[in-house]
Amino acid sequence: MTAVLQILFDALAVGSIYALGALGIALIFGVMRLVNFAHGDYIAFCVFAMLVPSTDVVAIVLIGKLPAILLIPIILLIGAVISVLSEMLVFRHLRNANPATMMICSFALGFVIQHVLLMFYSSRPKAINLWSNLSLPVEIFGARIPLLQLLTIIITFVILVALMWFLKRTRYGLEMRAAAEDFTMARMLGVRANRVIMTAFAVSGLLAASIGLILATQTGVADIRMGMPIMLVAFVATVIGGLGSLPGAVICGLLIGAASVLLQVFLPLDARPFRDAFLYSAVILCLLWRPDGIFAPRSAKQRV
């Protein structure tokens, strides 16, 4: 029983990060059919924002030294700002472009962010120590898990609940969900396009920033490429979750995380390095089974 619980916790710890990422991707995808490949770079950007720009090897932590009560809102704000800025500077001018063009632009934007970071911080990973007293194990129903991991899970769920509340109970949320599903119709009902898109980008940036904070706390490292793998999994989760379905994205993010943990646990040693091959084969099967996504809203037709 304990073993099962332990696997469950491990799966949640991995999955919850993917879920947050998938939500960030799905929000933007929903309102403007944009696969935002720069999302992973927002994550890295937020983490590096805690450090003084310097190509020295030893990182000088600046914002990262602030007490949590200041640090968290500042980093979240930075995430929202870079995300909104990229909307205003780049994506706004591409509203009527086809999805491939927007996707390539987002990739180019991510490339720019990466190389700007590279220029100001050099490529060597930097150490960040946030809240080191969280690095203690705790015991829950016999399963021993690091406090940090537990917090990651809790924080993820707090964020998810807060976001669900925002989406379900507020006017903004209602408009955003509607816009995610059928943008033109929502506009014909008076939903303001720019406001919804900006809000979506802001929320997506907040999510990127929270992933950044969680990752930085969990790994203690700032690395320019740190957001990329999460972005890719999140992207996959968004599609197999069903385009336009935010809960689908979250659930599939969790599922992919869980699947990778289960594969890690049950594959024999020799096959373990091939874990991702199994994972992505499962993704292909999943797509064949439900091309529109597992949780696609019934009325949603593929528009890409």
Added chain:
Amino acid sequence: MKQPQSVLAKTISTPVILIALLVVIAILTALFGSGSFARTVTEIFIRVAFVVGLYIFIGNSGVISFGHAGFMCIGAYAAAWFTVPPMMKKVLLPGLPEIVSNAQLPFLGSLVLSSFLAALVALLVGLIMMRLAGIAASIATFAFLAVINTVYANWESVTAATSSVVGIPMVTGVWTSLFGASAAILIAYFYSISRWGLALRAARDEDIAASASGVDIYRQRLISFVISAFVCGMSGVLYAHYLGVVNPDAFYLGITFISLSMFVVGGMSSLSGAVLGVVIISAIIQILRWFEKGIDIGGLTLELPNGIQEIAIGVVMIVILVFRPAGLLGKREVLLKGWPFKRRTAD
């Protein structure tokens, strides 16, 4: 309205002009370029072949593929399997079947055989994946790339895993790669004007109408997928024989995204766009690199800090796409008459 020419005459000029452009670049390189510049041009030609391979599938089907770097990988590794001296293979790649590890094919043999292997793999995965359309298909191709990468990066006895495979004869130069790029352009051209190409483009533009009129979209996509995999595999072979070293990391996300970017910037639905996208973006990159090294302009040395090139190329691509969302050429092709560009009526 000007008098329209016949479709064939109109389109035959396209591959001729494109190949002529590459030939001119090659001749200029041979006459004036340094050794390292010739390498740059070779790499551009290999990239042209790869992106033209992308065009065959993406341009005609409208489905974005993230997976074609996988075919490049398959082609490049196959080239290694067929051409590395048997002595080395027995030590470094002990898992290869006897018949392969004993073989040492000449370049041309390796080129054809390896490209066919890529096409064969495309046929097998395409049988499954080409049932999908739109973004689901795109994700499936990405998943395919991830699977290929994971397998090649870990199959110790056959691919040497993350370790580079060395000993591939470095025979790809400017002329070889020119041949490869020209072959790719011709294959793409003849495919596009074929019954298959027309049917697939019809399906791309009018999904339901095309299937109502009897176009089997699945079959057409599969054909185009296999042909494009052949061309991309070929570019992988050229790459392996160009660098002399293959490593799975070289055929993953980096090359996928930069090639897709060149393709989209050029114009996704145009063969000329695929070729010019590569040539123009590569040229800009090269010029920026010279600026990074420092360029003398009238006694003034202009030198950009290292790393500016990547930032600048990202910005340039965004600006081009903001002003020309359909890419530099959109759906147009370069043609002899109606200089410089004229709408092509074959579509």
Added chain:
Amino acid sequence: MKTTKKLAILAAAGGLLLSANAAMADDIVIGMATAQSGWMQAYDAPARESALIRIDEINAAGGLLGRQISVVEADTKTDRAEGARAGLEVLDGGADMVVVSCDYDFGAPAALAAQAAGKISFFLCAESIKAGIQGVGPFSFSASVLAAVQGATMAEWAYEKKNVRSFYVLLDTWIEYNKGICDGFDWMAPSLADAEVVGRDTFVNDDASVAAQITRIRNLDPQPDAIMLCSVMPGAASVIKQLRAAGITSMILNGSAVDGSYWLDSVPGLDNFYVPVQGSIYGDDPNPAVTAFNEAYAERTGAGPSTQYTYPGYVLIDVWAKAVERAGTLDSAAVVAELEKMVDEPTLFGPRTFNSEIHHQNRGRYLISEVSGGAPHIVDEWTISEPIPLEALLK
């Protein structure tokens, strides 16, 4: 298209300009095809700097064969194809010897270009057996020590000095270097009587979480004496942090790649962590000359070395110059012959041996650096009891 042609012409003209960029006719020219941008830059730059220090020393002492050494450089931009071009570019610039990027994968294209041109090449700090005869050709060398030696060193040292009897192997399959460390460990482990490998697992450097791998270790009873971690930054720091956060206190061993204190903030108060290093950047090297070098380096660059990977750059110029001096010529074959005669050739950072089979160190003296209370220091010195045979390295 008109513009494209213009670009091509411009490009061709530019190519000409570049090739004219050669050094003084009388100098000996060292070509450096290393990464000055992209992510390899952080690894290449320090070693390149220390190579330049050695070159300056030689020039100050009257040069090599009575001639001054000058340097031509080209940026590989952390790109393989660009690496090959950088190699050709420095060869065009008249390089008599080519220094290539630290990592085998990124340095090999330039090294192959040098090999094809009949010139000697040195990897700045590659630690794969392929960085040499096996992966480039008979004119290629590396000045560092094989990754496998690091794994073997940690295994034998921990067994002999720390009485470790149970090992757990955690391999990061991301890059070849990591596998090299674990391969070296696996070569050594069977020769350690009654030592046992109690478990194995793998991960990938950029995994967002290694929770499942950690659970597998924690479920062991008793806990292993030592965990042989074969990984590099940034994944290594992340895994170490997660291991300690999960309450696993076993000794952790790794290769030299995680030397340095720059990342230790990731795991404050880290204890019981050991890596092998060629020299100490912490000012406590048993050889005072190393500390003096660190100071010279700091004077030149504004800060002391950040990892031991600064050192092989110095070593490579050192051994190459000695071989040239002995051969009395720059002729590649003659210099290679002299290099291959070196047996335990003393250098500032440990002895070097080359022979006609291996242009690399399959045995080497290592200092053992311990991190305790979050601070690293040198605690011991170890040389593996026998060199790792070529067959084991090529397996």
Added chain:
Amino acid sequence: MSLLSVRDISVHYGQLAALRGVSISMDEGETLFVTGPNGAGKSTLLKAIAGAVRPSSGSISLADKVISGQPPEQTARLGFSMVPEGRHVFGSLTIEENLRLGTGIRADKDRIEGDLETVYEVFPMLAERKDGQAGVLSGGQQQMLVIGRALMAGPKLIAIDEPSLGLAPKVIDQVYDTLLKLRDSRGLTLLIVEQSSTRAMLTGGRMVLLRGGKIVLEGDARELANDESLRRAYFGFGEH
């Protein structure tokens, strides 16, 4: 003073002209039927007014403000509410959320609850399942929902593309009763696209006939009903 005035607009999809110089004008409280065969440009006309497609020439104004070239949300704010073809129910939203979506732009917030009551009265089925996902509704039920949704926006002018599509005759009657009631009580203006002219003749009001992107006939619905010219215009007899 006319509420809606469409002046000489043309709409092109690529090279294809969907509308060619169409003009209509509507007064407040008026009912206008737009009929015509498939592909006549009826839906395009509505989309152009809504701002979902951009006319290549001509202008449209609503309540004295030029709306052509304005984004759809702007047009909606001026009191234009639309039921487009193909329904466009938000499947992942609940029925009530669908209904409330359009209320964000209303100035008369106090009347929202009352209007919701009215919609639920007309379509009791929606009230029964108000917290259920809209995506699971049948075609006819979705049609009720989108009509209700358009009404909930509190429009001055409501445009409905084929209201009777998928509905039982009894429900169609109910829908029209409600619409006419609102027209009479609140001065709601009705712009209705129907492929057949039968309903127009029953209900009364003005009617225009579109064919090939042009208005070919215009007049009082009942008067035109018995006119041979309607049939001929509809099918294009007697031209060339």
